[in-house]
Amino acid sequence: xxxxxxxxxxxxxxxxxxxxxxxxxxxxxxxxxxxxxxxxxxxxxxxxxxxxxxxxxxxxxxxxxxxxxxxxxxxxxxxxxxxxxxxxxxxxxxxxxxxxxxxxxxxxxxxxxxxxxxxxxxxxxxxxxxxxxxxxxxxxxxxxxxxxxxxxxxxxxxxxxxxxxxxxxxxxxxxxxxxxxxxxxxxxxxxxxxxxxxxxxxxxxxxxxxxxxxxxxxxxxxxxxxxxxxxxxxxxxxxxxxxxxxxxxxxxxxxxxxxxxxxxxxxxxxxxxxxxxxxxxxxxxxxxxxxxxxxxxxxxxxxxxxxxxxxxxxxxxxxxxxxxxxxxxxxxxxxxxxxxxxxxxxxxxxxxxxxxxxxxxxxxxxxxxxxxxxxxxxxxxxxxxxxxxxxxxxxxxxxxxxxxxxxxxxxxxxxxxxxxxxxxxxxxxxxxxxxxxxxxxxxxxxxxxxxxxxxxxxxxxxxxxxxxxxxxxxxxxxxxxxxxxxxxxxxxx
Amino acid sequence: xxxxxxxxxxxxxxxxxxxxxxxxxxxxxxxxxxxxxxxxxxxxxxxxxxxxxxxxxxxxxxxxxxxxxxxxxxxxxxxxxxxxxxxxxxxxxxxxxxxxxxxxxxxxxxxx
Amino acid sequence: xxxxxxxxxxxxxxxxxxxxxxxxxxxxxxxxxxxxxxxxxxxxxxxxxxxxxxxxxxxxxxxxxxxxxxxxxxxxxxxxxxxxxxxxxxxxxxxxxxxxxxxxxxxxxxxxxxxxxxxxxxxxxxxxxxxxxxxxxxxx
Numbered sequence: 001x002x003x004x005x006x007x008x009x010x011x012x013x014x015x016x017x018x019x020x021x022x023x024x025x026x027x028x029x030x031x032x033x034x035x036x037x038x039x040x041x042x043x044x045x046x047x048x049x050x051x052x053x054x055x056x057x058x059x060x061x062x063x064x065x066x067x068x069x070x071x072x073x074x075x076x077x078x079x080x081x082x083x084x085x086x087x088x089x090x091x092x093x094x095x096x097x098x099x100x101x102x103x104x105x106x107x108x109x110x111x112x113x114x115x116x117x118x119x120x121x122x123x124x125x126x127x128x129x130x131x132x133x134x135x136x137x138x139x140x141x142x143x144x145x146x147x148x149x150x151x152x153x154x155x156x157x158x159x160x161x162x163x164x165x166x167x168x169x170x171x172x173x174x175x176x177x178x179x180x181x182x183x184x185x186x187x188x189x190x191x192x193x194x195x196x197x198x199x200x201x202x203x204x205x206x207x208x209x210x211x212x213x214x215x216x217x218x219x220x221x222x223x224x225x226x227x228x229x230x231x232x233x234x235x236x237x238x239x240x241x242x243x244x245x246x247x248x249x250x251x252x253x254x255x256x257x258x259x260x261x262x263x264x265x266x267x268x269x270x271x272x273x274x275x276x277x278x279x280x281x282x283x284x285x286x287x288x289x290x291x292x293x294x295x296x297x298x299x300x301x302x303x304x305x306x307x308x309x310x311x312x313x314x315x316x317x318x319x320x321x322x323x324x325x326x327x328x329x330x331x332x333x334x335x336x337x338x339x340x341x342x343x344x345x346x347x348x349x350x351x352x353x354x355x356x357x358x359x360x361x362x363x364x365x366x367x368x369x370x371x372x373x374x375x376x377x378x379x380x381x382x383x384x385x386x387x388x389x390x391x392x393x394x395x396x397x398x399x400x401x402x403x404x405x406x407x408x409x410x411x412x413x414x415x416x417x418x419x420x421x422x423x424x425x426x427x428x429x430x431x432x433x434x435x436x437x438x439x440x441x442x443x444x445x446x447x448x449x450x451x452x453x454x455x456x457x458x459x460x461x462x463x464x465x466x467x468x469x470x471x472x473x474x475x476x477x478x479x480x481x482x483x484x485x486x487x488x489x490x491x492x493x
Numbered sequence: 494x495x496x497x498x499x500x501x502x503x504x505x506x507x508x509x510x511x512x513x514x515x516x517x518x519x520x521x522x523x524x525x526x527x528x529x530x531x532x533x534x535x536x537x538x539x540x541x542x543x544x545x546x547x548x549x550x551x552x553x554x555x556x557x558x559x560x561x562x563x564x565x566x567x568x569x570x571x572x573x574x575x576x577x578x579x580x581x582x583x584x585x586x587x588x589x590x591x592x593x594x595x596x597x598x599x600x601x602x603x604x605x
Numbered sequence: 606x607x608x609x610x611x612x613x614x615x616x617x618x619x620x621x622x623x624x625x626x627x628x629x630x631x632x633x634x635x636x637x638x639x640x641x642x643x644x645x646x647x648x649x650x651x652x653x654x655x656x657x658x659x660x661x662x663x664x665x666x667x668x669x670x671x672x673x674x675x676x677x678x679x680x681x682x683x684x685x686x687x688x689x690x691x692x693x694x695x696x697x698x699x700x701x702x703x704x705x706x707x708x709x710x711x712x713x714x715x716x717x718x719x720x721x722x723x724x725x726x727x728x729x730x731x732x733x734x735x736x737x738x739x740x741x742x743x744x745x
Contacts, residue, residue, distance in 0.1 A: 006698045010685050017685075020678035062699040130565055137572045141579065148583055156587040157599045160518070163580055167525050170576075174532045174569060181562070182539035571643060578737045585741055 004050075005059040005072045007043050008082050008121040009135075011036055016114035026105055030097035033110035037093055037117060041086040044121075048079045052471065056478070056488025058127065066127070066490050067188035073127030073489045076475035077326060081124050081253060084330050087457070088245045088337040089117045091450040095341055096238035098446030099348070104149050104236070112149070113242060115142035123250045127489050129180070129187045132254065133173055136219070140166050143247060146239050147231065154234045162231040169218035176211040183208070190489035193261050193482050201265035209263035209270055213277075216258065220251025222311060223277045225304045229288060232303065233296035233353075237344020240296070244303050245337035249329060252310055256325070259314060260479045267317050275315030279409045281308030286416035293354045295428075298420050299343045302379065305413050306332045312403075312410045313394045321397020323476040327468075328390025331378075331461060335387065338375050338454040342368075345451070346428065349441045355424045360433030364440050368448065369429045371455050376425060378458045380418035386461035498538045505531035516595040518584045525580060529573035533566045610659065617659040624652040632727055636715070642723030646730030653735050662739065673739065677732025684725030687718065 015036030022028040051057055051074055061070040093113060101109070119139025126132050144166075148159040181187055183204060184195045196205055214224070221228045228248070232240050255274075263270055285304035292298050310332065313325030345368070350358045362369030378385035391414065398407040461468065478484045505527055512524030540562030593599050632645025656665050691700035703717035 003692050003698050006689075010689065010698075014682060014685055017678040017681045020674055060697055062701060063697045130568070134568060134572065137576070141575060144576075144579055144583070148586070151586060151590060153590055156583070156590055159583060160587060160596075160599070163576075163583065164513075164521065164525070167528075167576060167580070171528055171532055174536065177565075178532065178536045178539040181536070181565075187561075567643070575733070578733075582737060582741060 002050075002057045002059045002074075004043065004047060005057060005074050005125060006061075008040050008047075008086065008125065009118050011040050011043070012114040012118040012121070016111035016118070019111045019114070020108065023106065023108070026100075026102070029105060029110045030093075033114055034090060034093045034097060036114060037086055037090045040117070040121070041083065041090055044079060044083040044086055047074055048076070048083055048471070051076055051079050052474070056485065058489055065492060067186050067191035070131050071127040071188065071489065072125045073190070073485070074125055075478045075485055075488065076471055077256070077479060078124045078253075080326070080330060080471060080475060081249070081333070082121050084333045085120055085124075085246050085249070086117065088333050088454070089113070089242065091453055092238050092241045092245070092337060092341070095241070095447055095450040098444060098449075099236075099238060101150075101236060101238075107149050109146070109149060109239075112142045112145045113239075115139075116146065116242060116246070118142075120246045120250055124253060127189055129177055129189055129192065133170070133177060136173070136250070136254075137170060139247070139250065140170070143243065146242070147235065149239070150236070152234075158231045158234040162227060165218065165227045169215050172211060172218075173215045176208055176215060179208050179211070188489070189257065189261055190486040193486055194490075196262055196265070197482075201263060205263065206266050206269060209258070209266075210273070212258050212263075213255070213270070213273065216251045216254045217277065218251075220248050220255060221281075221304050221307050222251075222255070222274075223280050223284075225281065225284070225307070228304060229292075229297050229300035232300040232340075233294065237341055237348060240344060241337045241340035244299070244340045245333045248303060248307055249333055252307060252329060255311065256314060256322075256479065260317075260322070261482050261485055264317075264482065271315050271317045274311055275403055275406050278308045278311040278315055279406055281305070281311070282409055282413035286413050286420075289416060289420035293356055295343050295346060295355050295424055296353055298355075298424060299339050302339065302417055302420070303336055305417055306336065309391075309394065309410055309413065312398050312406055315406065316394075316397040316401035316403055318397050318400050319476055319480055320393050320400055322479050323472055324390050324393025324395070324397050326472050326475050326479075327393060328387070330468075331386040331390050331458070334454060334458050334461065335375065335379055338451065338458065339379065341451055341454070342372050342375060345443070345447065349443060350435070355428045358428050358434060359431035360429070360435070362429040363433040364435050364437065365443055368443060368451070371451055372425060372429065374455050374459070376418065376421045378462070379421065381414055384459065384462050386458045388462060389465050494542050495538055498534060498542065502531050502535045502538070505534070516597050518588070518594055518596065521596075522577065522580050522584055526573070526577050529569070529577070533569055533573075536566050536569065537562050614659045617655050621652045621655055624648060624655065628652065632723065633720075635723060636717055636719070642726030643730055645723075646727035647734065649727065650731040650734040653731065654738050657735075657738065657742070662742070673732045673735040675732070677729050677736065680725045680728030680730070680732055682725070683728065684722050687721040687725060690718070690721075 015032060019029055019032055022032070047057070057074045058066070059072040060066060061072070064070070093110065096109065096113075116139055119135050119142060122135035123132055123139060126135055144159065144163050147162055148155055177187065180192065184192060186192055186195060199205065218224045232243055235243065259270060259274065282305050285301045285308060288301035289298050289305065292301065310325050310328050313321035313328070346361070347353050349365070350361070352358050374385070378387050381387035381391035395407055395411065398410065509524045509528035509531060512520045512527065515521065540559045587599070588594050591599065628645050628648035631640040631648055632642060633640070635641030635645065688699045692698065701717065701719045701722070703715055703719070705713055705715055708714045
């Protein structure tokens with residue numbers, strides 16, 4: 001009995017519902033939500049230590065034993081993601097609290113953000129495929145509301161497309177669940193894994209696995225990313241940072257779970273497809289990042305490239321590749337939060353979103369400019385920052401698995417990431433300043449603080465790799481050996 | 494019986510697909526609603542439409558009807574209810590702000 | 606714009622109470638028979654919706670001055686807190702229990718903690734449904 005596991009999900013829900021009663025009191029809304037997520041962060045740190053010490057933890061809801069009841073299963077991989085995403089959510093909320101977008105705040109910006117975080121944490125922790133669907137839907141409903149909050153014309157039109165595509169992918173998810181239940185008669189992930197292993201994953205199950213691949217690719221933006229740039233670039237800074245940091249990562253997490261725990265018997269087929277899809281994603285994302293002049297679009301395509309890159313590790317399906325993916329996933333949650341906050345702040349400061357309409361920002365905002373530069377270096381995987389370890393391990397894994405072409409595409413795409421953002425940096429930040437210092441929009445220290453914190457976080461994650469590495473190798477170990485997960489998730493103690 | 498229901502699911506899915514492909518937004522909302530009903534039926538059928546007794550925690554009866562699909566469907570219905578309701582409100586708000594009730598009018602040259 | 610819908614108003618004055626009673630019955634029946642918090646809540650909210658249809662929003666808001674968003678929030682809070690209530694007794698989240706009591710009028714009655722949870726669900730459903738209906742119909 002580990003009731004602590006449910007707190008990362010119910011603390012945000014309770015806080016969100018309590019905040020509904022304080023609609024008019026802005027500061028309770030702002031700092032209450034920040035406090036709740038900070039509490040979740042501390043709780044998940046504690047869970048992380050527990051899991052490290054005691055192995056995989058499990059909570060049976062209502063004391064119904066698995067595989068009959070709903071369970072929450074916490075292995076290191078899941079808890080690491082919960083911890084990092086809670087931390088990034090805290091910082092995004094702090095940013096939103098200082099931006100003071102009163103129109104959106106009065107339409108429940110903070111309660112919906114908390115519900116989003118609850119859905120994300122639930123998706124990471126659940127040990128049951130149907131419960132994963134439910135948590136996805138909690139997250140998506142909150143994201144629909146956040147997407148259309150404010151009711152600007154562009155948000156509404158993009159919101160309809162976003163909603164429609166997600167309704168369809170949820171429908172496919174249910175379809176996959178129905179087929180899986182029809183063939184195997186269970187939905188507990190560990191139990192499914194056992195039964196698939198017994199059956200030896202016949203072609204029927206492989207077909208179902210492709211259905212899940214399509215579903216989670218839609219959510220993660222793997223190849224099927226056509227909906228992503230439009231909807232992410234219609235959003236205000238804090239919300240787009242939350243979306244970019246969390247939503248696609250949940251899809252990636254689900255891909256990792258399904259293809260390391262459930263459908264891992266035919267890697268020559270499924271994982272090869274994932275490899276091709278990852279390559280296509282990186283190529284398409286790079287083209288998009290180079291083609292656009294709108295900084296928000298460029299940032300959105302960078303999300304797409306990163307998704308492709310992370311899945312190279314899953315495609316190579318060996319210890320090094322998986323380790324690299326976990327490193328890069330953690331790094332990407334932090335850095336995409338930072339990227340979207342920075343880009344949103346640029347749009348807020350200059351009122352322009354095309355990068356060739358502005359120059360010399362670094363003269364007006366020196367600290368902000370250098371932060372942008374650090375972010376680019378980290379995103380490109382330059383050594384002292386957090387992107388480096390992930391790139392290294394993913395490259396090692398892909399070469400180890402003999403995917404030379406994929407490795408080449410992956411590292412070329414990193415160059416395009418660097419180029420697409422350095423171009424923005426060179427044109428927007430260097431050169432003649434076009435903003436007179438008296439017309440300068442002030443950049444309060446409060447909004448800069450979360451950006452700085454994220455910048456420091458990416459540096460610390462890069463320098464403190466040694467502290468992180470035991471957790472990562474443990475997480476990769478569980479992913480590579482489904483027996484460990486099954487033992488933790490089914491054994492009765 | 495199962496075959497009948499599967500055929501019905503097929504009819505529902507094709508109706509929903511037809512509605513989803515139209516330009517009118519209300520038709521699209523209806524399409525998503527029908528689509529979700531189709532999948533609920535499929536979930537039910539996948540669990541097997543047995544004529545057994547009610548599932549009880551005892552060992553008197555030897556044929557039970559599987560209770561899990563029904564629990565799954567109830568949850569899925571609640572979710573699709575919330576999603577459809579939100580979608581309807583969203584479409585209505587869009588109609589109010591933009592005056593457009595079909596997707597073609599929403600296309601807008603908002604790109605570069 | 607409001608037409609003379611005397612028939613609808615007269616009928617709904619009676620029908621609302623029948624629907625409310627049926628909703629409460631469904632809610633209480635849910636433990637062993639078809640029914641429960643969600644369905645009971647939907648039926649109860651259909652009574653509210655009928656009221657809003659038959660009379661206008663202002664009149665009803667005068668009689669029932671609730672913010673339905675808060676009703677929904679209260680419902681979710683009740684549901685979540687009853688889930689965590691079992692933590693105090695050292696059981697897992699969402700554990701439930703029941704016992705038989707001799708109540709004055711009803712005689713021997715089964716009281717289950719799941720009813721508290723279900724009342725939260727019912728309140729949540731009522732709040733959400735009425736909020737949605739009002740937000741669509743408010744500005745027609």
